[in-house]
Amino acid sequence: MQSVTLIIDKRKELSTKYKKLLGSKNNICLVTKNFLSAMKIIQELEPDLIIISDSNEGELADYCKKIRALTYNMRPIIVATSKSAELEDRIKVLESGADDFISEPVNPEEFTIRMKAHLRREYESNLDTKRLIPGNNYSLRAIKRTVSQNNLWACLLISVENFKNYKETYTELASDKLLQTYCAIINSSLSENDYFGSISENEFLIITDPLKAEKIANFLIFAFDSVASKFYSPQDTKRGYMLMSGDEYAGRRSNFVHTTIGIVTNEFLQYKDTRQLINALQQIHKMADLPDKSHYLIERPRISAEDSVDEMNYNNRILVVENDEAMRVLLTTILKLQGYEVNVIDQYNDLLKSELNPALIILDAGRVEDLKGLEFCRKIKQNSKYRKTKLIVTSIIHDKELILNSGADLYLPKPYDISSLIKWVAIFIKENND
Numbered sequence: 001m002q003s004v005t006l007i008i009d010k011r012k013e014l015s016t017k018y019k020k021l022l023g024s025k026n027n028i029c030l031v032t033k034n035f036l037s038a039m040k041i042i043q044e045l046e047p048d049l050i051i052i053s054d055s056n057e058g059e060l061a062d063y064c065k066k067i068r069a070l071t072y073n074m075r076p077i078i079v080a081t082s083k084s085a086e087l088e089d090r091i092k093v094l095e096s097g098a099d100d101f102i103s104e105p106v107n108p109e110e111f112t113i114r115m116k117a118h119l120r121r122e123y124e125s126n127l128d129t130k131r132l133i134p135g136n137n138y139s140l141r142a143i144k145r146t147v148s149q150n151n152l153w154a155c156l157l158i159s160v161e162n163f164k165n166y167k168e169t170y171t172e173l174a175s176d177k178l179l180q181t182y183c184a185i186i187n188s189s190l191s192e193n194d195y196f197g198s199i200s201e202n203e204f205l206i207i208t209d210p211l212k213a214e215k216i217a218n219f220l221i222f223a224f225d226s227v228a229s230k231f232y233s234p235q236d237t238k239r240g241y242m243l244m245s246g247d248e249y250a251g252r253r254s255n256f257v258h259t260t261i262g263i264v265t266n267e268f269l270q271y272k273d274t275r276q277l278i279n280a281l282q283q284i285h286k287m288a289d290l291p292d293k294s295h296y297l298i299e300r301p302r303i304s305a306e307d308s309v310d311e312m313n314y315n316n317r318i319l320v321v322e323n324d325e326a327m328r329v330l331l332t333t334i335l336k337l338q339g340y341e342v343n344v345i346d347q348y349n350d351l352l353k354s355e356l357n358p359a360l361i362i363l364d365a366g367r368v369e370d371l372k373g374l375e376f377c378r379k380i381k382q383n384s385k386y387r388k389t390k391l392i393v394t395s396i397i398h399d400k401e402l403i404l405n406s407g408a409d410l411y412l413p414k415p416y417d418i419s420s421l422i423k424w425v426a427i428f429i430k431e432n433n434d
Helices: 012-022 035-045 060-070 087-095 108-125 136-148 163-188 210-231 232-241 276-287 325-337 348-353 372-382 400-405 418-433
Strands: 003-008 027-032 049-054 076-082 102-105 154-161 195-200 203-208 258-265 294-296 317-321 341-345 359-364 390-395 410-412
Touching: 003 012, 003 035, 003 108, 012 049, 012 108, 027 049, 027 341, 035 049, 035 060, 035 136, 049 060, 049 108, 060 076, 060 087, 076 108, 087 348, 102 108, 102 317, 102 372, 136 195, 136 203, 154 163, 154 210, 154 276, 163 203, 163 210, 195 258, 203 210, 210 258, 210 294, 258 276, 276 294, 294 359, 317 325, 325 341, 325 418, 348 359, 359 418, 372 390, 372 400, 390 418, 400 410
Parallel strands: 003 027, 003 049, 049 076, 076 102, 258 294, 317 341, 317 359, 359 390, 390 410
Antiparallel strands: 154 203, 154 258, 195 203
């Protein structure tokens, strides 16, 4: 991403000189003569570097205080230029929020090198140290600048799904190596003019040309799936899923990691502000996410009623399939008290006929003799209607791998602790709605 430098200076000759010294393909240099127009540019573009001179009416120190107060959440570099060389003036301005004070006239070479050093330090302070790419604050700034531009662009929101489970199973070191490998793959697909940064631990942002966006997404899905298998143990590879361990996660099955990419462009819709673009990115990304498969989705032009709103309803429906009547009543009562919408089914066959779209199914696996419940676990997971539905299987069959192999997301051996079940219900409901 290009850095942005703002020069606040009433003097036409000197401000033009500074602009020529600092402006380049990597640094957009803007000049304004008054403080009011400067405030608007600061709010819209969040400059990395602000150079303000004492040519403006008023105290230079006061202007530095106002800029620092306005930019407390973005922390740009502020450099004050002044005709004064007095120590008292320097101290006053630096104490008011300026990062540097330069007495005029300046040496052009020294001035250029010092400003580049400030920009480099500002960029490096925003780097994600593990992946050596810009962090969340810098990425949000990149989105803000993108919205304000008139040229065509495309934003890609990229995530590694099931990353938290992978990290819990394989340790932080292995998860870091996975993300570093993916970041290297992403970097290899981009050109010098593209932006690449992180949004969170396992989410990334690319800003590129709309013509390249879909090609990049196609390549990333292919490349990620090609290398991801190398990051699992032979036992998990053979099973076809991660078997989580530890006191908190024991008995939980997790799908392998995969990548999801949502793409938004301004080819057909002009975005008014950062929030609108971020919401659109998050929505298209959520639509792109499949339970166990890498996938991308690009926003296409839509025909809709004016001022229509797409609403995503929060799904808190739970389906209980329990043979024991007393346990059935207990579960229903407790879950309803927790605020969930609970429906009960007595027979396995009725489950597949149900028109409900539950976020979670709690299913009793039945008797050891016929394993009928496990057969229905497999049928549930094969049914597209239950693609996103989470499945907790409770059982007197104390064979964890047998139950998880049937498709259960979590195995709870009977008798189980109700508080533990409630904890997992909350986790799975949240995961279903994310």
